[in-house]
Amino acid sequence: MPWIACELHTHTFHSDGRQTLRELAAGAKALGFECIALTDHNTMTGLQDKETIEREAGLAIVSGMEWTTFYGHMVTLGVTTYEDWRPVGPGDIHRGIARVHAGGGIAGMAHPFRIGSPICTGCFWEFDISDWNDIDYIEVWSGTFPSIKTDNARAFRLWTDKLNEGCRIAATSGRDWHSQERTEEPVAVTYLNMDEGAGTVTERAVRALAAGRASLTIGPLVTMEAVCGSGSFVIGDAVPAAELAEGRCTIHVHADFSVRRGLWSFPEQTYTVHVTGNNGVAAEGTVTADRPDCRVEVQAEGLRWLRAELWGTVRGVRALIAVTNAIYFNR
């Protein structure tokens, strides 16, 4: 199954972006993206020429919309018709999400801790959430060079907390891309492991993200496999309790340094791999561009989820470079 490089949060002049979909698609293609989601504020009219532009640019476009409400921004993907954000009050978001789900879409919290009104209207998530299983994903990385920003670190902790509470919730990055301005900062990519089943790219992207088959990075694509008992499991899978009888799993982490070749570069170094779960760092290893594989053993006792994190030095700072979504463990 192929991992597809996606940019999941973008705008055009159909809302407050300063670019056409054509310009956005060309810019994304030049940065090595194979797929973008258009998530204009409160409108979907920017998708009018989607098929033509997909063909021209040679990249897939997922339909979406950012619910730009007074109490939070919610990115929706896979919806094909407008769902109305206006009747949704601070206690009503689950009713809104139900409409998104009924329309075949998924919903994520956009930049949940960006400073809110009046500096950025509705940007901070203030909706009451009574059922976290209703939230399909959290945009834990917003903007460029996202992992070093404090608002994102807070979103990342929220994601970790929810995983610890037993929610199977995905994490994404999104540039919140409004214009074709050059940036010197590393650009984040959400790789989605898309199935080759039926349906449009939009439907396959939604299936991948809904299943948590996602990996975020500002450089190499990091994937993880867990071998437990007689089974082998990948990101987004849940390991059945029966496979955990031996009490341990072998975790194989791989960093693909060949992705988006020439479009990013870090100083040559030994990267640290953390295999992290509900009990903190479960195992540690290293990879380099020449030795991109790392195998570690973890104790399965009490384990509910694991993810792989790649740490290294970027632009002179020690930073989280890549993080996978979780493999879950049924108890």
Next chain:
Amino acid sequence: MKKLVLDVQGQVAPVCSRSHITYRFPLGERVRKLTIHFAYEPKNMDDKDQAKALIMDSIAKYTEPEHAERVQAKWESFLPLKNLITVSVDDPVSHRGAGHRHDPEQVLVIAEAEASPGFVQGPMPAGLWDVTLSMHAVVTDSCRYTLQIWGEE
């Protein structure tokens, strides 16, 4: 011929932030094109002291205590604070789009064969249409707006 179908003006205050005002008006059988003129002012909060107070409150409310001071030190980077009112339209049958953007003066067209960015072109059913003003933020003591809608056959 262009005919005025709605002509209103109003004033909103900070307490109106996070509320909607909807104008519902009848559209006749033969109208093929609507042109909406919407403007509000002021756009920016010019009183720097007032803006500073709002920015400081906002940072205190939305950032974690250990970061608040550092963010507050660069409070001027958040200037100017702005009013934001957006327009959306619904015809008697379906939603006709929205213009979530910052321009304080907008001319929006909705017609059978064309529409401004964010809005939906298509058949123009007769009946009661809604134009909704969404007050994402009113920061100035008052904010005045005018809304004029023209119909064309």
